[in-house]
Amino acid sequence: xxxxxxxxxxxxxxxxxxxxxxxxxxxxxxxxxxxxxxxxxxxxxxxxxxxxxxxxxxxxxxxxxxxxxxxxxxxxxxxxxxxxxxxxxxxxxxxxxxxxxxxxxxxxxxxxxxxxxxxxxxxxxxxxxxxxxxxxxxxxxxxxxxxxxxxxxxxxxxxxxxxxxxxxxxxxxxxxxxxxxxxxxxxxxxxxxxxxxxxxxxxxxxxxxxxxxxxxxxxxxxxxxxxxxxxxxxxxxxxxxxxxxxxxxxxxxxxxxxxxxxxxxxxxxxxxxxxxxxxxxxxxxxxxxxxxxxxxxxxxxxxxxxxxxxxxxxxxxxxxxxxxxxxxxxxxxxxxxxxxxxxxxxxxxxxxxxxxxxxxxxxxxxxxxxxxxxxxxxxxxxxxxxxxxxxxxxxxxxxxxxxxxxxx
Numbered sequence: 001x002x003x004x005x006x007x008x009x010x011x012x013x014x015x016x017x018x019x020x021x022x023x024x025x026x027x028x029x030x031x032x033x034x035x036x037x038x039x040x041x042x043x044x045x046x047x048x049x050x051x052x053x054x055x056x057x058x059x060x061x062x063x064x065x066x067x068x069x070x071x072x073x074x075x076x077x078x079x080x081x082x083x084x085x086x087x088x089x090x091x092x093x094x095x096x097x098x099x100x101x102x103x104x105x106x107x108x109x110x111x112x113x114x115x116x117x118x119x120x121x122x123x124x125x126x127x128x129x130x131x132x133x134x135x136x137x138x139x140x141x142x143x144x145x146x147x148x149x150x151x152x153x154x155x156x157x158x159x160x161x162x163x164x165x166x167x168x169x170x171x172x173x174x175x176x177x178x179x180x181x182x183x184x185x186x187x188x189x190x191x192x193x194x195x196x197x198x199x200x201x202x203x204x205x206x207x208x209x210x211x212x213x214x215x216x217x218x219x220x221x222x223x224x225x226x227x228x229x230x231x232x233x234x235x236x237x238x239x240x241x242x243x244x245x246x247x248x249x250x251x252x253x254x255x256x257x258x259x260x261x262x263x264x265x266x267x268x269x270x271x272x273x274x275x276x277x278x279x280x281x282x283x284x285x286x287x288x289x290x291x292x293x294x295x296x297x298x299x300x301x302x303x304x305x306x307x308x309x310x311x312x313x314x315x316x317x318x319x320x321x322x323x324x325x326x327x328x329x330x331x332x333x334x335x336x337x338x339x340x341x342x343x344x345x346x347x348x349x350x351x352x353x354x355x356x357x358x359x360x361x362x363x364x365x366x367x368x369x370x371x372x373x374x375x376x377x378x379x380x381x382x383x384x385x386x387x388x389x390x391x392x393x394x395x396x397x398x399x400x401x402x403x404x405x406x407x408x
Contacts, residue, residue, distance in 0.1 A: 052391075055382030055398035056346055057330065059373050063323035064366060067255075068239065072229030072316040074256075074308045076220035077289075078194050084110065085187040087210030090203060097200040100304055101192045101219060108190040108216060110209070115185040122178035129171035136164035196221040220310045223292040227254055227268055229316045230283035236273075239318065246322070254288040256308075257315040264307060266291045270318070288316075326360065326368040330398075333381045334359070334367050343373070344380040344387050346395045352380060354389040 084090075088110035095107050143160040146152025192198070196219045203209055203216050231239070243251040254268030268290030277284050292308040333343050334357070341359055344352045357372030373379070380387055381398050 051350070051394045052383060052386040053394045053396055054344075054346070054352070054380045054384070054387060056378040056395045057333070057381050057398045059327060059329060059369075059375055059377045059379055061325045061375060062328040062366065064326050064328055064368050065323045066242075066320040068235070068318045070229040070231055070316045070318070072227055072256075072314055074310060074312040074314060075226040075228055076196070076222070076310040077224070077226055078196065078221035079310070080193050080196075080219045081215040082107065082190055082192075082217050082219065083211060083215060084108075084190065084209040084213065085211060086110065086115070086184050087208065088114070088188060090205050090207050090209050090216075093201055093205055095198055095217075097217075098197065100197050100222065101195070103192055103195050105192045106189055107192055107198065110188040110190070112185065112188045115181065115188055119178070119181040119185050122174065122181040125174040126171070126178050129167070129174040133164070133167040133171050136160070136167040140164045190216065192219055194219060194221055222306055224289045225292045225308045225310075226287055227256060227290055227314070227316055228285055228287045230278070230281065231286055233277055233282050233284060236284050236286075243320070246320075251321055252318050253321055254290060255317045255319055256290060257317065258307070259313060264290075264314075266293075266307075326370075327373055327375065328366045328368050329373070329379050330381050331365055331367050332384075333379045335384065344384065344389075345373070346378040346380060346393060350393055350395055352387045352389065352391050352393050 090108060091111050092109040093107070094109065095101060095105070101107065140157070140160040140163070143152055143157040147154060147157050199218045199220075201217050202214070207213075209216065239252075249270045252270055254270055256264040256266075256268065258264055268288045270286060270288040272287040274285040274287075290308070292306050295305045295307060329343065335342055335344075340356060342354055342356050345355045346352055355372055358370045360368040360370040378395060380393070380395075383393075387393060
């Protein structure tokens with residue numbers, strides 16, 4: 001006798017199929033999640049990171065202008081302190097403080113009447129001496145005439161001649177005193193002895209002035225100006241050895257950077273080295289001249305604007321006239337640590353190698369390398385923050401900006 005199994009209903013079959021699909025979907029979701037969670041671990045363990053991209057330049061010889069900087073000051077070649085040469089009251093001041101003056105310009109006028117009266121008295125003394133000399137000449141002529149006629153004596157002639165000489169000397173004395181009075185009268189007008197710029201007056205009108213009362217005002221010349229700067233003796237000897245064979249003073253030029261950081265557009269010439277060394281600082285003074293033209297037309301009161309001012313503190317740069325060919329790289333390639341300067345050189349296997357270098361005379365954009373690099377090597381100038389020693393890198397030509405720094 002056979003047994004018959006009951007068939008499941010259609011509803012039950014659909015429920016079983018739906019449960020199986022849900023289980024398969026769950027398994028796939030778990031697998032995907034496991035792959036996502038395992039990916040970082042797999043990359044950290046077995047997948048090396050890509051080499052960082054860096055910009056490189058090829059090391060070449062470039063012309064560089066040697067320069068050495070020192071602290072210095074601007075000085076006027078001529079400086080005159082105006083002092084009254086006669087004692088008198090100050091009557092007039094005929095200039096504007098800070099204005100430019102010309103040689104011979106009237107600046108002060110002192111009290112004149114006392115000196116004019118003295119001049120008139122000396123003129124009268126000269127006239128009197130001339131009359132006395134004329135009378136002495138007549139007396140001498142009469143005595144000599146009488147002697148020739150045997151009506152006079154030799155003693156009378158000699159006495160008349162002595163009187164004539166004495167009177168002549170008195171005339172010369174009176175003339176000298178007159179000349180002195182004329183000079184004193186001229187001294188009541190104080191004029192500028194040079195072309196330059198005059199400072200403020202130190203004595204007011206109405207005061208008694210004279211040779212012992214001090215300076216009335218100061219006039220300084222304006223164009224050209226001196227640039228003086230102390231140089232340590234070791235550096236001075238180095239500069240002498242470097243430029244002596246190239247023409248000495250004629251091999252260098254002077255540029256000036258003003259206190260605000262602006263570079264003065266005029267170029268100076270070195271022309272003097274002091275004859276002695278300062279014992280307290282072991283420095284020697286060098287001096288050059290530099291033009292100081294007027295920047296703007298004269299303003300009110302004869303004032304004009306010039307760039308350089310007497311006693312101004314500046315930075316002096318001694319530059320070679322002819323550039324020198326040196327191995328150079330952009331300043332951006334130079335790094336430094338406690339051991340000194342270094343660069344990253346990319347070898348033939350594209351591995352960045354740390355290389356110590358010794359720098360020479362450089363510019364703000366370009367660094368001259370005395371030792372440590374050869375022509376043709378590749379130096380990293382961009383992406384340095386991503387580079388470590390002995391790291392594989394992906395070199396590429398540096399940007400146009402970095403390459404421009406190597407242009408002469």
